Amino acid sequence: MSKKVLVLAGDGIGPEIVAEAVKVLKALQDQGAIDIVLEEGLVGGAAYDACGDPLPEETLAAAKSADAVLLGAVGGPKWEPLPIAKRPEKGLLGLRSGLGLFANLRPAVLYPQLIDASTLKPEVVSGLDLMIVRELTGDIYFGQPRGVETLPSGERRGVNTMVYTESEIERILRVAFELARKRRHRLCSVDKANVLECTELWREVATRLSADYPDVELSHMYVDNAAMQLVRAPKQFDVMVTGNLFGDILSDCAAMLTGSIGMLPSASLNERGQGMYEPIHGSAPDIAGRGVANPIATILSVAMMLRHSLAAPDAASCVETAVARVLDEGLRTADIMTPGMRQVGTAEMGDAIVAAL
Amino acid sequence: MSKKVLVLAGDGIGPEIVAEAVKVLKALQDQGAIDIVLEEGLVGGAAYDACGDPLPEETLAAAKSADAVLLGAVGGPKWEPLPIAKRPEKGLLGLRSGLGLFANLRPAVLYPQLIDASTLKPEVVSGLDLMIVRELTGDIYFGQPRGVETLPSGERRGVNTMVYTESEIERILRVAFELARKRRHRLCSVDKANVLECTELWREVATRLSADYPDVELSHMYVDNAAMQLVRAPKQFDVMVTGNLFGDILSDCAAMLTGSIGMLPSASLNERGQGMYEPIHGSAPDIAGRGVANPIATILSVAMMLRHSLAAPDAASCVETAVARVLDEGLRTADIMTPGMRQVGTAEMGDAIVAAL
Numbered sequence: 001m002s003k004k005v006l007v008l009a010g011d012g013i014g015p016e017i018v019a020e021a022v023k024v025l026k027a028l029q030d031q032g033a034i035d036i037v038l039e040e041g042l043v044g045g046a047a048y049d050a051c052g053d054p055l056p057e058e059t060l061a062a063a064k065s066a067d068a069v070l071l072g073a074v075g076g077p078k079w080e081p082l083p084i085a086k087r088p089e090k091g092l093l094g095l096r097s098g099l100g101l102f103a104n105l106r107p108a109v110l111y112p113q114l115i116d117a118s119t120l121k122p123e124v125v126s127g128l129d130l131m132i133v134r135e136l137t138g139d140i141y142f143g144q145p146r147g148v149e150t151l152p153s154g155e156r157r158g159v160n161t162m163v164y165t166e167s168e169i170e171r172i173l174r175v176a177f178e179l180a181r182k183r184r185h186r187l188c189s190v191d192k193a194n195v196l197e198c199t200e201l202w203r204e205v206a207t208r209l210s211a212d213y214p215d216v217e218l219s220h221m222y223v224d225n226a227a228m229q230l231v232r233a234p235k236q237f238d239v240m241v242t243g244n245l246f247g248d249i250l251s252d253c254a255a256m257l258t259g260s261i262g263m264l265p266s267a268s269l270n271e272r273g274q275g276m277y278e279p280i281h282g283s284a285p286d287i288a289g290r291g292v293a294n295p296i297a298t299i300l301s302v303a304m305m306l307r308h309s310l311a312a313p314d315a316a317s318c319v320e321t322a323v324a325r326v327l328d329e330g331l332r333t334a335d336i337m338t339p340g341m342r343q344v345g346t347a348e349m350g351d352a353i354v355a356a357l
Numbered sequence: 358m359s360k361k362v363l364v365l366a367g368d369g370i371g372p373e374i375v376a377e378a379v380k381v382l383k384a385l386q387d388q389g390a391i392d393i394v395l396e397e398g399l400v401g402g403a404a405y406d407a408c409g410d411p412l413p414e415e416t417l418a419a420a421k422s423a424d425a426v427l428l429g430a431v432g433g434p435k436w437e438p439l440p441i442a443k444r445p446e447k448g449l450l451g452l453r454s455g456l457g458l459f460a461n462l463r464p465a466v467l468y469p470q471l472i473d474a475s476t477l478k479p480e481v482v483s484g485l486d487l488m489i490v491r492e493l494t495g496d497i498y499f500g501q502p503r504g505v506e507t508l509p510s511g512e513r514r515g516v517n518t519m520v521y522t523e524s525e526i527e528r529i530l531r532v533a534f535e536l537a538r539k540r541r542h543r544l545c546s547v548d549k550a551n552v553l554e555c556t557e558l559w560r561e562v563a564t565r566l567s568a569d570y571p572d573v574e575l576s577h578m579y580v581d582n583a584a585m586q587l588v589r590a591p592k593q594f595d596v597m598v599t600g601n602l603f604g605d606i607l608s609d610c611a612a613m614l615t616g617s618i619g620m621l622p623s624a625s626l627n628e629r630g631q632g633m634y635e636p637i638h639g640s641a642p643d644i645a646g647r648g649v650a651n652p653i654a655t656i657l658s659v660a661m662m663l664r665h666s667l668a669a670p671d672a673a674s675c676v677e678t679a680v681a682r683v684l685d686e687g688l689r690t691a692d693i694m695t696p697g698m699r700q701v702g703t704a705e706m707g708d709a710i711v712a713a714l
């Protein structure tokens with residue numbers, strides 16, 4: 001039976017990069033490697049502009065009935081004046097929470113072809129291959145109470161709530177332990193247990209669960225130290241697991257270590273194996289519509305989709321190999337361009353990857 | 358009239374590094390550059406061990422009546438099993454809040470002599486000079502409600518509260534605007550206003566206040582992007598201002614860009630100009646007691662104290678010049694050692710700086 005893939009291009013460079021990823025999916029379909037049906041939908045600023053809601057009901061319903069969602073990016077200065085409830089980001093957060101996508105996998109991998117793109121010294125980052133597992137449906141992103149209230153004095157006060165239950169912590173930690181098992185057997189759990197009780201509970205649960213994974217070496221690190229260690233010696237890490245807010249900050253920091261965030265995919269999974277796949281970079285409004293954005297992160301997100309939601313691990317490897325081949329051939333989009341390479345646009349890069357499949 | 362300086366050595370390498378900083382203060386006293394009275398007190402794990410409380414009443418009282426506090430560092434694995442309320446960190450947090458030290462200044466400066474110590478490429482960090490202004494008495498560090506509660510289902514749930522009032526935000530932003538005025542006139546306010554209402558209020562207040570500082574260029578950045586930009590192009594920043602939690606993470610990341618956190622001081626100020634001064638590195642229990650720790654961050658914290666709380670800006674410059682001279686002479690502690698330099702211990706470094714005064 002065909003699998004259903006919902007394509008949500010979103011804002012900024014979203015439509016351009018998603019178009020290339022769709023080419024890849026269609027090529028695999030033509031080769032008989034997969035059997036999918038593609039649908040399209042609106043999310044983010046594009047959806048707000050069309051119908052006043054960053055996550056229209058039809059979009060959420062279509063996502064729920066899909067096997068996988070491919071998302072470009074949401075947001076841009078145009079919608080920044082809107083209240084939080086109407087912003088493009090609310091569309092993304094609504095999908096995460098509506099689909100229960102609690103496990104966000106964010107690999108930070110350095111491509112040997114792109115080592116010069118990093119701002120870090122080559123010896124510090126060469127061979128970097130770390131995986132950040134970020135909890136995605138809890139924490140201060142969704143905690144209640146929240147909002148801005150007016151005190152009796154007339155002064156206003158902004159409040160958000162960081163909150164985790166034991167079962168939420170356990171669920172994401174098991175995903176991380178399992179992943180570490182398939183990798184280098186090391187898991188670093190990041191918290192602020194010396195100050196925040198919520199993360200003290202996190203640390204306690206992590207420690208308790210580690211008894212079930214004797215083959216995985218668990219360590220704990222405070223979030224401030226983790227931000228330091230990512231800069232000082234990122235190769236010390238295999239899998240890192242943390243909450244939604246710390247994961248947001250650390251995964252972007254880790255991604256930037258590779259120097260090529262235009263290359264990095266992500267997967268957000270729920271308990272039924274449904275997933276949403278998106279590049280970790282944003283909507284880059286400054287370069288939108290110019291055909292220069294790097295589609296590779298989105299194409300590698302398709303590879304993650306093939307592996308995690310479409311049960312097509314061979315097709316996933318094919319896509320990854322095709323990307324590596326095109327890089328070996330010297331093709332580069334502007335963001336990863338270095339002297340001696342051949343600079344290409346979004347569509348040319350997508351076409352080259354399809355040709356290499 | 359003499360000024361009173363309370364010395365709190367704390368834990369780990371605290372006593373060793375503070376001893377060298379005290380040598381510097383005494384030398385300045387002998388030269389007639391300052392007129393101070395030194396007192397000592399207990400804080401952190403040392404205080405807990407002595408009297409079961411990481412912040413004894415006498416310590417807080419002595420700090421309140423001092424013009425400045427010099428702090429080494431607190432914490433260590435020995436006290437990690439303790440509940441949050443008894444941990445060494447609580448001593449530090451109690452001082453911050455008890456003295457109302459809302460403005461934490463954390464410079465991240467790259468010493469030209471130490472450019473090789475950075476893990477970043479020289480062109481990315483050479484000349485780096487950024488100042489992080491971190492709010493220090495509010496946010497999720499102190500917000501109520503907090504703690505771990507048991508739900509009717511028997512499951513536990515950890516909660517912390519991120520909270521800021523308009524006046525708290527305004528107070529720290531004014532400090533940051535004033536600092537930017539004395540520097541390169543650029544201020545970047547860091548928040549997560551696309552998701553957290555508390556920081557949406559932060560952004561609104563920052564924007565409103567900017568009308569009072571037309572000579573300062575205010576920009577806003579999301580915290581995840583800020584973590585990226587610190588790695589990508591840290592020299593784009595002059596002054597950054599943010600809340601307590603984001604400041605904790607970003608200032609450590611920024612400090613590590615310089616490659617020598619053993620060099621970086623900090624100041625925490627209240628509205629009356631009282632201040633607490635401490636190195637930004639921690640208690641480094643792994644090297645404690647071995648006489649190898651770098652005392653420079655603590656000695657440069659004394660320079661900040663001279664400038665901000667002891668009204669002795671000339672003496673502050675003297676200390677900074679002495680540190681630079683000793684580095685020029687090639688003296689290095691283990692953490693900043695590079696080939697061709699002369700490696701020295703904690704006391705030898707302190708003595709050399711005193712001699713260079």
Ligand SMILES: CC(C)[C@H](C(=O)O)[C@@H](O)C(=O)O
Pocket residue numbers: 075089092093248551552581
């Ligand atoms: C766009 C924003 C809401 C989102 C987040 O904060 O989670 C983004 O930064 C991310 O990391 O996917």
Ligand SMILES: CC(C)[C@H](C(=O)O)[C@@H](O)C(=O)O
Pocket residue numbers: 194195224432446449450605
């Ligand atoms: C020790 C700890 C409580 C403290 C903090 O989180 O503020 C430290 O990390 C710092 O940055 O001064």
